[in-house]
Amino acid sequence: MPLLYLLYLLLAVAVALLYAIFVACAVPIVAISAFIAYGFGMPFTYFLSLGRVLVSRPAWLSSPRSWPKPPADADPAVLQYFYGPAMADADHAVRVAYEKCQELWKRGAKIVVSFFGTDNLMVTWPLGIGGAIGIAAGTAFGAFATVACALMHLLVVGVAALSVRATGAVLRGTDSAVLRIKNIQMICPVCYERVSYPAYDCPGLTCPNRHRDVRPGRFGIVRRRCYCGTRMKTLLLFGSSEMDARCPHCGHPLEYHPGEAPEMVLPFFGAVGAGKTRLLFSMVTQLRMWTAAERLAAEFGDSSTARDLNVADHILRSNSTTAKTPIQLPRGHVIRVTSGNDTRILHMFDAPGERFYKAHRTQELRYFSQARTLILVIDPLSVEAFWERLPRDRQAELDSLRSTAPSPTLAYDQTHQEIERMGVPLGKARLAVVFSRADLIDEPSDDVATWADEVLGLGNLVCSARQQFKEAYFFHTAAVMVDGTVHDSVPKLLRWVLAGSGVSLPGGTP
């Protein structure tokens, strides 16, 4: 019997030893397994969630909690990814990963609890203890690794966002610098406002969207995408001028593709009937004749200019009278002139003479504030002192052609004061004083300025023009065509006008 008890005791000790070995092995093995599952499972879950949010985007994926919205009055374009959506995606990925990790924990906790509720508790409790220890340690390590993953993701997004914004700022600055170097300042021929950058219509065939500022920014760096899906270039450097431009202030179409060449505002002013429109027609006709002779290239910049000026040479050739310029605010005639390698966009403004007698009417001609070369047109026949000296029979002959407007000095004084009030530094502006009717009046024997002073009695005007302006040049022109050519005085005037902008026209500078 004692031997049997000894045998039972030995058996019990052996079983206890085996059980202890089982516990000693099971707890760490399960703990290590759980640690590996959670320690590596959590960062893996994060990357899996990131992959679902950023790459596969399955249909069942939950919606992001928030999504960046541009201001209500912003352009109809898709936000650039790094101007908000990237951070929203990061937030979305963290939330999806957190949900998946919660599922992982719940599943682990359920398994651990199940180990303590079985009939074989003696066998399963070490597994439960090992699992609990492993899950706790694995979660701590996994959380650290997951945070490291999330930080790496945020670092990538942050660096990319900074790089994108810096690139946008550099490109924007470069574009502005190129415009400044090329001396390109744009102006709307309708509202006369300075256009810092044109607005553009979406090039999509049926898309009515208009983009007020396409430059690199929150909607795109090199290109932007309209809500209709069409891609648009963001900079003049990249060829945005190929799109249909509009004035950002009044919305009027700018058909001449602004931004490609320097623009020059060329206002004509002077008394009623001085010959401003006719002079403009003769200048346009001369440009077209040079174009026909392939000595330069001049083309109308928009359909409105083409409609108004297509008849210019016909009117000059037939020697018909020009229609009276309407009293309303003038629309600029836009002409693109290319001579050699130089291209200029001419905005020629022909306002009616009535607008130069009263300050408030002159003030409305705000395009003067953008002009650095001006053309004053004077009809010598309207100067009373000169008219009185003409023989009676000559007076009778010219009476129907003579401008009956008030003294030409009134229009000059009025206009140059208003231009000064607009903030134009006259000391940097050039003035062409053009005496019309050279076909009816004998050529001055002296230079034109001396003739104006001594014969016309406009000494004060001549003196003032020379003192006030950086450069004043005096011309005697005839807006007529003789034998199919424009009067010599007109190309001379054109050369002087465009020489101020650095463009050399056929025949050299005057």
Next chain:
Amino acid sequence: MTDKVKVEECSYRWHRRYVFAAALIAFITLLVVLWFVVLKG
């Protein structure tokens, strides 16, 4: 899915892929750096 959302999804497709790849590469780089630091330590 509205047209605007479709356009956004299409517009962001490659940006998202690049960000995912960059994040993965950054994390692996971090692991490699840590590994060498631990080995040296």
